[in-house]
Amino acid sequence: MSDHSVKLDEAPLRAELATLPEWTHRAERGGLIAREFRFADFTQAFGFMAQVALVAEKHNHHPEWFNVYNRVSVVMTTHDVQGLSMKDIEMARYMDRCAATLLSAAH
Template sequence: MAALLSPQERESLGTTLPRWQVEGDRLRRQWQFRDFSEAFAFMTRVALLAEAKQHHPNWSNVYNLVTIELTTHDLKGLSDLDAELAQAIDALQ
C-alpha cells in the first residue's frame, strides 16, 4: 500500500533523486535523445517497468524529448511509489 512521503522524505528527494525536480505534488524529469526512435525505445522500457509496478507516469514525447511526471493520484501527492519508480527509471539508463 502506498504512503505519502513525509516532509523529511520529500526534502531528501534532492539527494536520492538529484536529476528529478519536485514540483508541487509531482516529481518531474526530462530526457533528450538522439532521435524519436531512441526516445520511443526508452518510453517502451519505462512502460513495461510501470506496468510491472502497477504505477503509471504522466508523460509526453515530442520527437526526441521525453518528459515524465510522477504522482500518486489516489493519495493526491507524492508517495513512496513515486520515489521507487523514479529510482527504477533512473536505473534503466
C-alpha cells in the same frame, strides 16, 4: 517503508528527493516530481518509453508523459494519496537507470 502507497511526509520526502538530482519537485497537485529526458533520436526515446511502460504496468503505477522526437517529459505523482509516495521515487530511480543505460549504449 512497508506500504509504498503512503504519502511521504516532508522530512522523508526531502531525503528521497536528494537522491534524484535530475528531478524537479513541485508542490502542485499535492506534490509531484518532473524530469525531461533527452535521447539520441526518436527510436531511443520510444525504446525508453517501452521499457518503462512494462515496469509501470507490472507495478500498476503509470507515469504522465509526453514525447516529442527525442524528448520525453515525465511527471510522477500518486493520485491515490494526492502527492508523492515511494512508488514515484522508485519509478523515477528506474527511469534514471534505464535512460543512463540507453544513453551509454549509444556512445
